[in-house]
Amino acid sequence: MSAARPLETWPDRAEGRTARGRAGGAEPAGGQAELALLAQRVSPHQLAREELLAVPPELADLLGTPGLRRGSTLVIEAAPCPGATSLALGLLAVVGATGGWSAVVGLPDLGLLAAEEQGAALDRLVLVPAPGERAASVVNTLLGAFDLVLARLPATLGASSARRLSARARERRSVLVVTGSGVAEVEPVRSSRSAARWPERPEASLKVVSSSWEGIGAGNGRLKERRVEVASHRRRAAPEELRRELLLAAAR
């Protein structure tokens, strides 16, 4: 899988490099930078740190890893505040920026225009809106070929199937993002029924705990900018729970 990166990853590699730069590497300048990229491109080795997709710093904090780690499983919950769908779209944008492919399974009402505005690449996005009872096997098939699979799985999914999917994502180096019910649905969540049941501990479980819109008043203005506070349960970092503020949607 590691060798199967398309050529478009070049610009992103530059980004990836800055992300790693924070970890201590020095930046080669000018033509040397290009040479370094070329050397990376032809190098037969794939270092563990290259398994990370570059993300904005706040999101990196929430994930507990310097980037979005290939092979990990994330959970996004709809409660208690709105914003979960935009959070999911933000993850599609992370993959879009790296030139990778994403798939969306079982979320027919996802706003694709919003996805594009957030930076997702629609030409490398594939949708399976209505997999029905075969959602798990569809996700299983797509993991590996796609860099990220965003899926809502039926509530009847058993613990062993869920574990198998996580294992498959880990083995095939794809990111699996599981959403609870209420994500990408028109009617807002009313109770705590939305908790995404995932038997294995995910790399991070994200939920929006507060959200505020700017730009709209009583009969004037429009929805322009939204700040949310996201709470994360992280597996690999201390403290386990962390909150960060994010700007999720902004007018252009």
Next chain:
Amino acid sequence: MSCPDWPVTVAGRAGPVAVVERHLVVAASSDARANGVRPGQRRREAEAHCPALVVLSRDEGGELRAFEGVVRGLESLGVLVTVRQPGWASLATRGPARRLGGEAALARVVAALLEAAAPANLLVGLSDEPAPPGNGEWSSPERVGQWWRIGIADGPFTATLAARVGALVPPGDGPSFLAPFGVELLGRPELADLLRRLGLATLGSFAALDEGEVSARFGADGARAHRLARGLGQEAVSPRRPPLELAVGQELEPPAERQEAVVLLARALAEALGERLATAGLTCTLLRVEVVTEVGERLERCWADEEGWSPSLLAERLRWQLEAWLPAPAVGEEDLAGAGIAHLGLVPLEVIPARGRQLELWGRPRAGEEQVARAVARVQGMLGADQVLRPVPEGGRGPAEQVRLVPFGDPFQPGSRDAPWPGRLPAPSPAVVPMVPHPALLVDASGEPVRVNGRGEASAEPARLVIGDGPELSLCAWSAPWPCEERWWDRSGRRRRVRLQVLTSAGEGFLMVLEQGSWAVEGRYD
């Protein structure tokens, strides 16, 4: 034998009919031709010639399935039938002609077979007239179109032209038969253009040149064309019999009962064959497809194509062929109607050196895309081809109109995004856009529905929102209404809508749309 307007024939409709692919006419019925419709015309031009024209879009799978019956009829002659495309088949004549007492007798037998096998609205033409000059098109429109024409001649190129005009060319008469045809028929547009400018408009005048001089002036390809023009046929190209190890096949144990499984396997085999041919630097021009069912029935078909097939194209054609052989099961029935498939094989019969395809800089195709295509194909096998979609951005006003979903693998040209779309919503767009807007109620403080007048002013301040039969949500902020007039110039297609953003006290943003007095939720800013 050929039927140039096979696509129309398959449609099975009377009157002026044309089949259109990408806005160009590919086939026209006799009635349509009588009105001046010709293949290659633009759709609009054809409709201008014949206002009553019924325009159908192309269905290649259906064409191949319908052609299957014709090919089975021809196979009763006991020779190998090669299909170039639906509506065009060829067979070796020497054996059957000797058995039946001459080529004219064979042509009559073939005509009878075609008449028996083909759809009823098809006429079988067997012409005794001499070939018309020019580029081989009949001058009178009723002689073309939905007619079978049978041609017999030495070598595939001459026979192709003979079938085009319906002529039986005696052995050795190839060059004189070819002489009046135009040089365009060599299939080399640049060479034909040059020859025309040199004053050599017909194959005869080109053939009269000295072979050595043609070779010196036009190169190896020109020399090949020169041989064709002289009726010397394909010997110079010399497709070679490939060694057997190029063939790919798969035994199925237990036999596959589901059509999906067979189609999936066909795709894998097409890719395997493509890989083997690529390793050997070859392109396949004649291919045999074999299927053996579990009761031992053997189905075979030969396909010819000068350019060879790409694996994806081959897989597509295999799917159609398998659909023709194995009719899709009735609804509710999972198994194939007949017996299961026990063996599927692809045998290249003729290969030529590949003229090369440009690979990526690093010498291999883009692995990411290939993996994606493979995974998508498997999901399509599970759920059906139209269950895997890709989003294509398009011009439009509402959030749902600006992205269109098309089945993965279908070509689609989106409309322009750069055109002005007055009334388009500005970013950010709602993160949830239901396929169908959810009906809702938007009421003011006294419980009266909020209306918007023709000047875009709301009748009252919206206070509460009820989605479907859900709870009442109280509102804390709302935008001014956004009127949106669409197609105001079109009496039947025009729409007038008003959009409004609202924010509930719980911080939920909704995009409301008012059309004909009722509100609906078009999006949620989740």
